[in-house]
Amino acid sequence: MLTNITMGQYYPVDSRVHRLDPRIKLILTIAFIVCVFLASNFAGYILLSAFLFAVCRLSNVPFKMLLRGLKPLRIILILTFLLNLFFTPGDDVWVSFWIIRITREAFLQALFYSLRLMFLVAGTSLLTLTTSPISLADGLEILMGPLKKIRFPAHELAMMMTIALRFIPTLLDETDKIMKAQMARGADFESGNLLSRAKAMVPLLVPLFISAFRRAGDLAMAMESRCYHGGEGRTRLRVLKITKNDMIACVIMAAFIAMLILAGRFIPF
Amino acid sequence: MRNDTHILAENVSYTYDDAAAPALSHVNLTVRQGEFVAVLGHNGSGKSTLAKLLNALYVPTDGCVAVCGFDTRKEELVWEIRQRAGMIFQNPDNQIVATIVKEDVAFGLENLGVPTEEMIPRIEKALSVVRMSKYADSAPHMLSGGQKQRVAIAGILAMEPAVIIADEATAMLDPSGRKEVLDTIRMLNRQKGITVIWITHFMEEAADADRVVVVSDGEVQMDGTPREVFSQVDRMRQLHLDVPPMAALAEELRKAGMPIRDGILTIEEMVQEVEKTLCQSKSAT
Amino acid sequence: MSIEVRHLTHTYSEGSVMRTVALDDVSFTVEKGEFVGIIGHTGSGKSTLVQHLNGLLKPSAGEVLIDGEDLNGEHVNRRALRQRIGLVFQYPEYQLFEETVAKDIAFGPKNQGLSAEEIDGRVRYAMDCVHLDYDKYSASSPFELSGGQMRRVAIAGVLAMKPSVLILDEPTAGLDPRGRDRILTMLEELHAREHTTILMVSHSMDDMARLATRLLVMAEGKLLADGTPREIFSRTEMMKGAGLDVPAAARLCQALRDRGIDLPTELYQADELRDAILRLWRQGKEATGC
Structure with missing residues (x-):
């Protein structure tokens, strides 16, 4: 009845993504979240989807598992979509009757916002699916280590x-x-x-x-x-050790960010 | 004190903070290296309190407990003691900390500050001893109760303890899980000479211990070999404990006048005794 | 009230790699007043089976008929039917939640929509059934009781609904001998006094030998055998194959017969075996005239 929640559940297989250092993965996830907010047009969103799909393939986690993580969010997703659809002001009216007015701008914003939410959840699920909670905690502990000095x-x-x-x-x-x-x-x-x-x-x-x-x-x-x-x-x-694998991942992420920025700048849709 | 004394409890009493009556009073117990001691008692008899005193989880209100010569009252010795006296608890789910079997086995070693290179072989060995190597990378919640308990044993084993204290480690398992866990502990006792304190209310599990200690009302009521303890059928029943079915049957046959000898525990012994008695009654002419 | 199980099959996670057949074409009928023991190795399908008997799980195929009515039929009042079949889960004390024992026991009757008076009567009745003194315990918190007492409160919570059939999943698991005896005695009385149909899942063959009038043996989701304890416990080979033990008395009887001692077959209760051995011994003595 309740066993099909995958958010925060480790998917124990071996892959390049699994083997990444958790600290690096945490940083990369944060970078990905930034990317989600950086993406400003359709091209950016296509790039994001392609990136997620590729990482998912590389991690040997079935794409279905990733989608399943979105399921508990479906009500929030629908709500986000509808709220944005009905309450975003715009000029290019598509549908209008009674008090309902749907504009092109509203539709696009609704789509972007719900996609953004989906990308955020899918990205972080990918982190938890490929990182055992203990190493995730290890990674967090080390990343937050400097804060111990202020009694954190x-x-x-x-x-x-x-x-x-x-x-x-x-x-x-x-x-x-x-x-x-x-x-x-x-x-x-x-x-x-x-x-x-x-x-x-x-x-x-x-x-x-x-x-x-x-x-x-x-x-x-x-x-x-x-x-x-x-x-x-x-x-x-x-013991956490940065390997060549981690360096490659960082380079890929940097390249991806660059691509996203370029796409936002030069692709007009 | 002889230096092969692993557990020494002298005149130990323990009273819980909010309790009026002591949970244990004036308990004396000496356990030597390599012994397999079963502690029998019904719920609330004080047997779990005793277990926790032997691992410095509790410190006696009165009297003293020493584990491998270390006095549990001395706070600075607490880690020495807990490393030497490993403990397995009743609920298999509530003692596994990590989400991967081998990482859980590592938990104790990490706490002891064992270097990583040394940790890996110790974990592998511990898992292979309890025959769980196959599951080193599994998630604990996918395992059966018996398997979880074996992981818990491996976690203790990796710390190379002198004593294992099992506090009703089989109470929540099915018969095959119970057998799995008990067999593993027996093997550790026989092959590795680890001292075992096996706390239980299952009489069957005490039957082939070296020694049975019966606890009731916070006091040690009986202490002897299984044969000595279990042949006192009436006394055991008084203490609300089971007796082996053959001992009970022997007692009833004796009460009905049949000349059955004392100290029968197993079916084989019973078969021989009944056969002998029946033959005698036939050929008594 | 009779329960009829017809070709019951249950598959978990149908259509995925995790697909497991938990029950495979199980059929049997339980008549009013029977005390049925369900035995089997862990994973043999016992728990899945009992959850079907009051509609908590729906069959993948086959049906469960309660007094001829299909429990999963379209026009059936499932809640009403469910209330006539009391189900006590493993470790039922973990479901207690009210401030007082009486309130917790009243939860079921309240859901049945009974009047306050009736509910009070039911609480008293149920506490009496499980040997808990109403005046002493009704106002205490269930969480201050001992483990065995908590379990009895939980069972009372089901009995208070006055089910015609009582199903218990390992009611004595984790209890010490005294706690276990209390539960078994209570079930024995209930069965004798009210002819409640009882189905009990247990790993303890000695408990089964003491109580059951009929045994169902489950193995790998199938009903392996169905018969009286006498029949079942004499089939040592079949029991071994299912990974099950037989009571100590049955093993002793078998061993004595193997040695040529003339005992009747199929003794499985300690009392009857004792009497049979004594009879042989007395006969021997009389024959020799001493």
Whole structure:
């Protein structure tokens, strides 16, 4: 029922993209996000799509997995599209009746905004699909390392993120189980108005929270018993090393940014 | 103290912060290197509290615990102790930290500050000992309960412990998972000489331990070989524990007047004894 | 109330690489008042099967008939049918959520739309069934109870709906011997007193030997065998093939018979085996005149 959420789920295969240093991947993802905002015309969007598709192919992650990550967003996407479509001012009117007015400008903006959202989510999903949460956390921890000097808890944050990611599938399974158990007691999660539906969630959420707290307590004890004592003096199984592969990736990204800027400048559509 | 004493608990009492009565009182326990000690007790008997005292997760309110000679009351020794006394818990899901099996096995080593080059062979070895090498790159939530527990064991094993304390490590598993985990621990005990404290409420799992310690109401009630402990059928029942079915049957036959000897635990022993008794009754002329 | 399962098949993730057939052409009928034990290795399809029996899962093929009515039929009031079939999941204590024991048990009856008076009666009845004292526990928080007590509260929550059929998925998993005995005794009483039809999934053959009047053996999604415990436990080879044990008494009986001791076949309960051995011993003594 709830097992088909792929956002933030690692897809464990081997590929050049998987092997990239997580720090580099994080930086490249940020660069990609900047690119998404840099793209100002259709040519840019075509380039972005081509780039995403190519990276996806290179990463051995099925394109379907990437699309599936967009599914939970479909309502927001539709909303973004519609809001922009109806409320963007413009001159070139395509459709007009009653209070509805759709202009060419509005349509283009709606399209751009929803595409932009899709690219952002797909780009970041690609990061999480190809990077194991632990190495992602490692990467983040090192990137944020300099901030430790101003007492920023980089290690703790990274560890929290790892654990959260580790427990997502477990808690999803649990939600499914509790939901079924309450349905067997006659609970109804599907009908009624918004208020009664929110109320119907109580028998689901309370046990889920209790279980999460219990797990947290257990896990804390298990970690302590395995000598966990914060980030100090800790070594890593994965030592991060910048390889030739990483350098190539950076060069490709730089070239891509250049192409995007050029496309925005010189291609007129 | 002899230097092959791995666990020494002297007159240990422990009271939880918000509790009126102690969870453990005046417990004495000495475990020597290589022993396989099963600790039996019903829920709330104090057996889990005992486990946590043996790994310095708790510090005794009274008395003292020493692990391989290290006193758990001394805070600076806590990492020495936890490295030597590895612990496996009941819920397989709630003790796996990482999202990839081998990275979870690495967790303890990372905490100890083991250099990376040294870590890799230790992880590989630990995984191969528990026969989980195949799953080194798998996600833990795809594994069965028994497999998850074996990963947890590998995580402990990589730290090269002297003692493994299993706190109801099989309570949430199905029969085949239980067997998997118990067989793995037994193998570690026999082949690597690792001392094992096996905490359980399954009588079957205690049956071939070297020694059975029965805990109830926070006190050690019995301490002896499985044969000595399990032949006291009535006493075990009083403590709300199961007895091996053959020991129970032997007791009932004895009560009905049949001359069955004490200390029967297995089906083979029972077969021999019944056969003998029946033959005697036939040829007693 | 009878349950009829006809050619039930269930496939997970149809049409993908993960496709697995969890149930494969399973058919059987359970009549009112039976105590059916469902046994099988993990992954044999037991849990999938029980979730079909109250409509939480829909069959890929085949049907489930409750008193002749198709549970997944078009014009069926599924919620009403579902309420007549109480399903207790594994580790049911994890579903408790209310502030008090009484309120939690009342959740099911409330969903059934009963009056406050009726609900109170149901809560008292259910707590009585699971041996929890109403005056002592009804106002306490379920989260302050012991594990075994919490489980009994959860079972009471299902019993309060007065189902005609009670299905339990490993109701004793993770409990210590005392907790386990309480649950089994409670089920035994319920079955004897109210003739509730009970289906129970369990890994413990000794529990099955004690309670079940009939056993269904599942293996790889198929119904491997269906018969009385006596029949099933005497088929040691088949049980071994399905990765299952037989009760200790059945193994002893088999071993004694192998040694030429004249015991009746198919004994599987400790009590009957004890009596049979004693009978032989007394006969031997009488024959020799001592």
